[in-house]
Amino acid sequence: MKRLKLYLLILLATCLYTTSPCKAQQKIKTMIVTGQDGSHWWQGGSEAIKMILENSNLFTVDIHITPDWNEDISQFNPDFDLYDLVVINYGGTTWAKPTQQKFEDFVSQGGGVVVIHSSVVGMDDWKGYNEMIGLGAWNGRNEKDGPYVYWKDGQAVYDYSPGWAGYHGLQHPSTIINRSPGHPITNGLPTEWEHFKDEIYARLRGPARNLEILATTYEDAGDERGGRHEPVLWTVKYGKGNVFVSLLGHAGNDPELRYAMECTGFQVTLLRGAEWAATGQVTQQVPTDFPRKGIITLRKEFKAPSHAFDE
Numbered sequence: 001m002k003r004l005k006l007y008l009l010i011l012l013a014t015c016l017y018t019t020s021p022c023k024a025q026q027k028i029k030t031m032i033v034t035g036q037d038g039s040h041w042w043q044g045g046s047e048a049i050k051m052i053l054e055n056s057n058l059f060t061v062d063i064h065i066t067p068d069w070n071e072d073i074s075q076f077n078p079d080f081d082l083y084d085l086v087v088i089n090y091g092g093t094t095w096a097k098p099t100q101q102k103f104e105d106f107v108s109q110g111g112g113v114v115v116i117h118s119s120v121v122g123m124d125d126w127k128g129y130n131e132m133i134g135l136g137a138w139n140g141r142n143e144k145d146g147p148y149v150y151w152k153d154g155q156a157v158y159d160y161s162p163g164w165a166g167y168h169g170l171q172h173p174s175t176i177i178n179r180s181p182g183h184p185i186t187n188g189l190p191t192e193w194e195h196f197k198d199e200i201y202a203r204l205r206g207p208a209r210n211l212e213i214l215a216t217t218y219e220d221a222g223d224e225r226g227g228r229h230e231p232v233l234w235t236v237k238y239g240k241g242n243v244f245v246s247l248l249g250h251a252g253n254d255p256e257l258r259y260a261m262e263c264t265g266f267q268v269t270l271l272r273g274a275e276w277a278a279t280g281q282v283t284q285q286v287p288t289d290f291p292r293k294g295i296i297t298l299r300k301e302f303k304a305p306s307h308a309f310d311e
């Protein structure tokens with residue numbers, strides 16, 4: 001018995017004074033919410049996000065699947081407070097009021113949120129969610145929902161002119177421009193980098209309060225107003241909570257159509273945004289395989305290559 005006590009004491013001391021044996025306890029506890037999306041392979045996309053996060057050794061991830069379309073959405077009522085971070089990869093039915101309230105409380109009290117791609121489309125009739133995502137698209141959004149936001153002449157433009165919200169053309173590679181090199185998420189990333197073939201959303205609008213644009217890409221939205229530098233990565237402060245939105249990461253209908261998520265830029269900005277949303281800081285080095293101007297790089301295994309953190 002005495003020996004066991006001594007062993008436990010040594011173990012405790014080891015946990016307190018070294019990082020490696022107990023690191024699992026310090027990982028960011030993450031919930032992915034998914035389960036409905038009319039236009040995306042939410043199963044495969046969510047599995048990719050889980051792999052990206054867990055392969056970094058910074059996160060532990062549970063996937064929570066909502067009821068399907070036409071099932072009772074009120075059955076989706078998880079305990080958000082068990083987690084540090086909620087990743088939303090969901091383009092479906094608006095959650096029931098009690099779940100909405102619990103989620104608003106979770107975020108306003110400091111819970112972290114990451115919003116992926118088509119998660120800015122649904123739940124348009126939930127005011128609190130629109131405030132969290134800052135900008136949304138389609139589903140009848142227009143000037144009643146808030147301004148368009150885009151980048152021009154070195155600053156964000158808030159454009160209150162009337163009009164529809166949400167457009168995407170054919171998928172294509174894009175040049176991403178870092179608009180906030182001082183923010184922890186984008187600090188140290190190149191001024192410009194290439195993003196692999198993806199579906200780029202344009203002409204978003206929404207409440208856009210406490211919003212900071214981190215990165216944009218130039219996209220034509222198919223009308224007489226021409227192209228704009230559209231936000232693709234941004235943050236929103238909601239109460240004490242941090243929200244990171246990535247419009248990147250379209251997932252098609254089979255494993256060959258997850259290429260946008262295979263892009264190193266998508267994965268690294270997701271990892272940095274997720275850590276920041278959960279903790280307010282980013283401890284990750286910029287990896288050597290991060291894309292650059294004119295250079296696309298992929299991580300098909302959804303993890304950093306062994307040389308990624310070589311000096």
Ligand code: ZN
Nearest residue numbers: 118199250251
């Ligand atoms: Zn898409």
